[in-house]
Structure formats: structure tokens, C-alpha cells
Amino acid sequence: MKKIIYLALTAATTFLLIQSCSKSSDGGSKNTNTGSSFDRKAMLVNISSNIIIPAYTSYHDATVSLDAAVTTFNTTPTAGNLTALQNSFIAAYKQWQSTSMYNFGPAQDAGLGVNTNTYPVSVTQITANINSGTYNPLLLANLAAKGLPALDYLLFGTGADNAAILAQFTTDSKAANRKTYLAALSAELKTNATTVLAAWNGSYKTTFLNATGTDVSSSTGQLVNQLIYDYEILKNYEIGIPAGTQSMGTTFPEKVQAYYSKISLQLTELHLSAIQNLYNGATGLGLDDYLISANNTALNTRIQTQFSAAATKLQGLTDPLSANIISNPTAVTASYTELQKLTVMLKTDMTQALGIAITFGDNDGD
């Protein structure tokens, strides 16, 4: 009996020594805990089922309603139908704010982001397309003449008031062409939304759930990259560039999102809240939990605080944002500053804590 115990002791001692031996041969590659015990797949399940697919479903439904409203308006162009169409448009634009940050996989394949929301629009290009009566949706040269921003212009910017706008679709010499163009744009939005939603409801969801690593082509890698990329669009294109932060103070109020419908700030607030919701994984597992499991509770707290600080600053602004930029540029740039702080936390600190590489570049203009 004693012998057995001693043999066991011997084995245990040897095992311990081997253990320590192999540990020392790691050569000091011991790194910070990047949450290796965290269940990334569960996070992906939560985010896809409870956030991404519902967002695409709602956005798809919104584009179906929008396209139907266009059909109704084109058939019966009345003031009432114009208002109904404008409301449908606003609903779709609002829903887009919580749909734009998944620009990988099916959305990337369809060019969903740029086809849906490239702004500022090129009124020149839109006018040329209407006048010529030809429009090729595939040409990238038409990106600034399509999508929600082009509808924003057509439905809110073609006249000083709704009566004048209605005239563009009824009595104007190009009214028929304009209606055709309107229909082409809303149909394209619907088609793209349908394509992407179908892919997520089909095989892509499995692809997404199975890419559980943290490398650049993993789902977590793509989610984090696109969350940050989309956040930078919010910060730069919705606020910064119009407020002149990249042009030494020269403002470009006309470059805001939804310039003609004047709902820019509302959209930005929804957008920020949607990005925070994604970060939090709604009420389930999200990047917040991932950071906490990687021993970065303090960073998560800072990020949450900064989301709130940025939201508070935005709440201090008013729509139309384009007018606010002119009347109170200091308040707008102060919001930008709060947003910028969050960029550093997300893009530098969070990616470092989670060991995720940023794969998109800054446009260096070379």
C-alpha cells in the first residue's frame, strides 16, 4: 500500500517537474488574458439572432413599405400620398441607423452600405439621370445619385414646400422621368435589402456562427471592425466633416446626413444608440461581457460612460443640424470631441484588449 502511495508521489513529482519544465520553455510568451474562456460563439448567436437579423428584417420591411408608398404616389400623386411617402421614407431612414454596421458578408457583397447611404448626394448627377431618362444602378459613378440620400433630395429638396415638390412630380416637364427615377431608387433599396436578409436567413448565418476565432476574417473580427468603421462614419460624416473638423473650421452644413428632410440629428442619435446596443449585445452577451471576461472591466466602464457623455452632447444640439452648425458651431464641435474620445477607446484600447486587428485604413488621399 505504502509502495503505491510512493509511486503515486513519484509520478506526481515528475509530472509537476515536467509541467514546470514545459512552462519555462514557453520563453516568456505569457501574454495578457484576452478572454480565452469567453464563449464567443454564444455572443455571435446572441448578436445575430437578437440584433442583426431583426435589424435586417425591420429594414427590409421598411423598404417594402417605402417602395409601396412610391408606387401609390406615382399612380396617384397627391399631397396626401406625398406626405405618406415622406413618412415611409423617414421610417426607413431611421431603421437604417441600426442596420448600417454589419457591412461584412452579404451586406459587403451587395455593397449595401454605399448603395443605401452615400451622401452628400450629387444633385448634378441626379438631374442628369432624370433629364436623360437613363439610369444604370450598377455604375459606381451613380452612388451619389441613389439610395436614401437621393430620395431625401427628391422628396424634400426639389421644392421649397410640399406644393412645389408635388409639382415636380405632376406638372413639371420632367415629372414622368422623375417618377420613373423615384421608382427605380426605391425598388433598388428593396432588392438590396431582400438579398441581404435572405442571405442571413439562409446559409450565411451558419458561416457567421462558425467563424468563432478572433483573426481578421473571423466574425468577431469583422463585427468589431465594422462597428468601429461605422462609428467613424457617424463621427466624421454625420458630425465632423459638416462641422468643419477636417477643414480647419470651414463648415459644410450641406454635407450632413438627411440634409433635405432635416432629421440629421435624430438619425445620429438613433445611430449612436444602435452602435451602443450592438456593443452591449442588447441584453445578452456582447463586447462588454467579452471585455469584462478579458479582465478589462475598467475599460468597459469607461466606454459605457463615454457612450453616455457623447449621447448627452448630441442631445444638446437641435435639428436641423445643418442650421445648428451655422448657429452654434462650438456646441457641434464639442459633440465631435466627445465622439472622438470614444473612437480611441473602441479603436485602440478595445481592439488591443481583445487582440483584434483593425483592417480598414484611413483614407490617406495618395
Place this chain on the structure above:
Amino acid sequence: MKKYLSIACALTIAASVITGCSKNDKTPTPVDPAPVYTVPTTYNFDNANFADATTRLGMYTEISTLMKNALTGTFDAAKAKAMLTNTGAPFTTAAYNTSGIQLNDQFAPAFKTDASNFIDSLAKASAAASTAASRGVAGVGASSANAASKYALTSLGVNYAQVFNKNFMGGLITYQIVTTMDNVVNQTIDNTTVVNGSTAMEHAWDLAFGYWGVPVDFPTNKTGAKLWGSYSTQVDSGFKANKILMDAFLKGRAAISAKDKPVFVAQAKIIITAMEKLTGAAALQEVKEVKESISDNMARNSRLSECYGFVNSLKYNPKKVVTDAQIAAFLALFPKTFYDLTLTDVNAIRDAVAKQYDFDSVKDIL
């Protein structure tokens, strides 16, 4: 007694494990008579001299600066061509004029004519600089995102300053590096007679390193890295060209001095493979940049010109694996007029290049 035996046994086993462990850390006794030498971590070889390569890259920089005059309609094509042959003291840097060396005689044979044609095409865009560039109209166009970024484009939307730039990288730099490496592989350069402190092979290797355009302590230090030195860093997220090339240049040069033939031949082969792959990676990097400026007609055309330039430049590589027919097929994926580019075109270019160079898994992040 038994107890002591067992403890002794345990200690013995433990000791042998410890010994085994420490033995692993010892340098094994050499079993082959390979030359003994140290591979340094920086390119600080005592007799290294790549001044001529540095001078030529400097000459290129002056041409590149001259080409910016196309934006104001004052690009002097004759002067650019004189710079290629270093005729008539064309350079601002006086030392270049008296250096006795030139760019043109280092070009791949086919690039000599092409370079001249690219310069003429840029001159045409320059001559139209007072006109705004648009589909079918040569002139100068500004980025819609940043009005300060301007591009001189032909009527087909091609920026020949960029086409020249990228083909220079292939038609001179890659051509020279690959030619040298091939000579090293085939032992057609002398590595015995010392002239001016180094053998012909050492010197040729140094020049090849110099053409890469990186500091001697690259990639720790990236200051001043230019042309391929800049691109090898830009694509590093998907293709570790910095490390592959730096390791091979250092190891190969040390091996040449130590007359370690198998090693320097192996490094030369690594560099030959890496240079072609790097060109493919750079083309994909430009695809990514095209996508990042996808709605910006002028910037997008310019970046597509960069991509086109890289793909075209593959033809000057004397040891290329890709065939001329394949290069022609890649080039055929570009629209005749760059204003007609579609997302399908961009993805087709991306997929074709990625497939050729095994970059499928990283094609969107290079």
C-alpha cells in the same frame, strides 16, 4: 527503507527530468560543416553600399513631384523624359545631375517605351487642366470627400501619374531586384573578387536591398520607407512582406559574405517569390482603397489607376509565375472608361488577383 528508496527514486526521476529540461536549452553540437556566421538584425554590413539605388529612388521622387504640375496644367513631359535619362541637368538635386547614373538604363526593356507613353498620356490630361474632369472629358477633378485632393485624369478617367508610379515600381525596382536575385540563384555574379570593398554579388545584393526603399533597421524603424518599402507595410495585415523580405535580405547578405551558397540561393528564391506576391498584394490593397472611396468618382478613378498600374507592372517581372495571357485577362476586367466601373468589376479584379496569389482568405483586408 522502502520509503527512502522510493523518495530517492522520485528524486532521481525528478533530477533526470530537470536534466532533460536543461539539456534542451543547450546549443546542439554542430553536425555539418556549414560556415559559421551571424545574421545581423539590421542591414549594417560593414561593406554594404547601395547609394546608387538610393540616388535612383531620389530621381524618381523628383519626377513624381514634377508630375504634380499636371494639376495646374504645367507638367513638362520633355523634362520628365530628360529625368529618365539624366540628360541636361534636369534635377533640382545637383548631385543627381553629376552622378553619372540614370533610371532609363535600369528599366525592364518593355518599360522603356511604356514609361514614355505614360508620361505623354499624363501630359494630355495636364493640357486640359483648366477643364473639370468628367466622363469623356480629360481634365482635373477633385475628391468629393476632400476638395484639396486633386487628380489629373484622361477622358477615360485614368490618372497616368499613378500608372507611371506603379509601373515604375514594377519596371525598374522589381525588375532590378528580381534580376539580381535570379543571377544569384544561377551564380552568374562573382562572389570572389573584392572590388571597392565588396564582391560583385555583395554589391548587387546591396543595390537590390536599396531599391526596396527601407531604412537599414526596418521594420522596427519605418521612417522614410518609400515605394515598395511603403507598400510592404501597407499590405502587412494580410501578407507579412516586411518580415519575409527583411529576413531574407539580411540572411542572404550574411550568407554571401560567408560563401554559404545554399543559404543565399534559398534567400534569393524567397525574395523572387515575395516580390511578385507583393505586387499582387499591392493590387488588392488598391482594390480596398477603391472601395474606401467608392462613391468619390475622382479619388476612385485615381485609385483604380493605381490598381491598374500594379497589375500591369507584373509583366515586367522577368521571373514572374503569372503568364502574360493571365495579366491580359486581369487587365480586361477593368472597364474601358474608368467612369463605368461597377462593384462587380471591382470584385472580379479582386477575386482574380487573390486567386492567382493565394490571397483568398485575406483579399478584403490587404
